[in-house]
Amino acid sequence: METKARRGFLALVTILLLFLSALVSAVPAQAAGTGSISGTVTVPDGIDVTQIAVVVFHAPDVVNPTHPDADGTYTVTGLPAGSYPVSFQAGPDGYGVRQNVVSRFYGGDGSGLGTPVNVAAGEAKAGIDVQLVLGATISGMVTVPEGIDVSQISATAFSLSGGSFSPSFGAVDSDGTYTVVGLPAGTYRVNFGNFPADPNGVRQNVVPRYYGGDGSFANATPVAVAAGEARAGIDVQMALGATISGTVTVPEGIDVSQIFAVALPSGPGAGVGGSAAVKADGSYTVVGLPAGSYKLNFGSQKEMPQNVVSRFYGGDGSFANATPVVVAAGEAKEGTDVELALGATISGTVTVPDGVDVSQIFVSATSSASGFGGGAAVQSDGTYTIVGLAAGSYKVYFVGKGTPVVSRYYGGDGSVANATPVMVAPGGALAGIDVVLVLAAPR
Structure with a gap:
């Protein structure tokens, strides 16, 4: 069985990934550099500042979290020139316990991305300081049917008031108690179900539900907390699924x-x-x-x-x-x-102009009859294979994800009406659906 530390770490990773998807289009991808961001994190009494995660978001990757020293100072190095949102997360300590502070971005209040930090080439950007405030907590007891491992259940508080930038998770202990920490003041609906990140693939047979309701967000009873408030007694009894x-x-x-x-x-x-x-x-x-x-x-x-x-x-x-x-x-x-029946395949080669990364091209095949189909990324040698297709007629589309090439259909241009349909038999392998992509005209 996974440890509580592992579960706490997975919760933090889940939160980071939620924000990464929003940031990919906001920050240009760049190679490693020599710039840095440093500052001081101030926390309330009783909070272990060394367990706060300082995260500099750098699309399409996240710079590894840095933890402040005992005096609250931190430095993130290896940054190329760019503009970076900087997050201060209530990360888990060695026992999987998140610190009870409100996570926030630099220059923000816990909602939104705050103020991005601009770093010039080789610049040491200092003074990116933050003061974290004590979070509110929601706690209670989870009762489960016989044979269910209650420690594999989690409580998730979803914000209704916009004060929290992501769901907040609380693992349930073996005695059924739980505490969700680090909440900004606001109103929440609390969901109980299988832990959101389960690497072992073992799910407990209970019906997920919200506090005061059923499995519907709309039917849940809202739970309001003031700044720093400890709200107890949010108990729930779960039914066998x-x-x-x-x-x-x-x-x-x-x-x-x-x-x-x-x-x-x-x-x-x-x-x-x-x-x-x-x-x-x-x-x-x-x-x-x-x-x-x-x-x-x-x-x-x-x-x-x-x-x-x-x-x-x-x-x-x-x-x-x-x-x-x-x-x-x-x-x-x-x-x-x-x-299940063997699928048909469509394969071919994509040719792109010099300097274009062909592995950033994606190919999709859409059924002319049902609208369904499949897709595949192009390999570094320009080849692709779409698998799992039912017999029928398809139109094949080639799109450059963020590349300067013109997207087009096989046998045509960017219009589905002008595409040349291709036919696949049951389990057949259709090869030679090749395309040459050209650069878009400069604007």
Whole structure:
């Protein structure tokens, strides 16, 4: 079982990644440099300043977090010229305990990105100081059905008032108690469910719910906290979830452990659904479902795409044609089996002008009939292969993500109407769908 330190670290990483997506377009990617940012972090009594994480955001990567020394001073080095949002996070200490301060960006109040710090080439930018204030806390008791490991449940406080720039997580202890720390004054809705980052893939069979309500954000009872307030007694009792399980059969050569089963709500009361990775023996179990009707989709994970055609239980690739699976509260529904067919592939070579990184080109194939399809990144040698396609007609689009090339369809220009459709047979391999991309005209 993962340690509390590991879980606390994963929570911090989750918060950082939420903001990275917003910053990628805000800060230009650059190589490492010789600039630096330094300053002093001041914290309330009782807070360990050495456990505060100072993070300089540098798209498309995040500079590794730096921790202040015991006197609160810190220095982040290796920065090229640029403009950097600087975040001060209530990071976990060695025991997975976050410090109870309100996280914030330099020049801000806890909401938004604050004031970016401009660093010239080789500049040592000093005086980037911050004073962190004591956070509010929300705490209580989580009660779970017999057989459920309550320490794998987490409490997540979502801000309603805009004072918190991300969800705040609190791991539940083995006795069922939890505390969410570092909250700005405001109003929150508190969700209880499986821990958001679970590297072992083990999920507890409980129905996620909000304090004072069900699985719906809208039905939750808001919890208001003043600055620095300790709000206790936010207790919750969780119910046993329903499960849907079965076996996935795949063609020879396909890694079934890279297939995912996703239960999508298909009727009133089903909540948000659930998902599960398929095991190496082909078995899967989706847990934590409220009573309701679901349609199950089976497909390949993006990290290691397998050449199978995604499909719904009892149907094809269409949600409308799927067979609903109905579960009662706490019911274990078995035998929801599916056989996946080998997919067709489309492959080719992309040629780009000198100086353009061809690996930044993305290729997508869209079905002329259903609107579905697949996609693939271009490899460094210019080749690409789109896998997992159902038989049919496709239009293939080549787009340069942030590159100076003109995006276009195979056999045409940037218009879908002018594209040349390509046909693939069931399980067929269509090669030679090549394209030459040109530079966009200067503006």
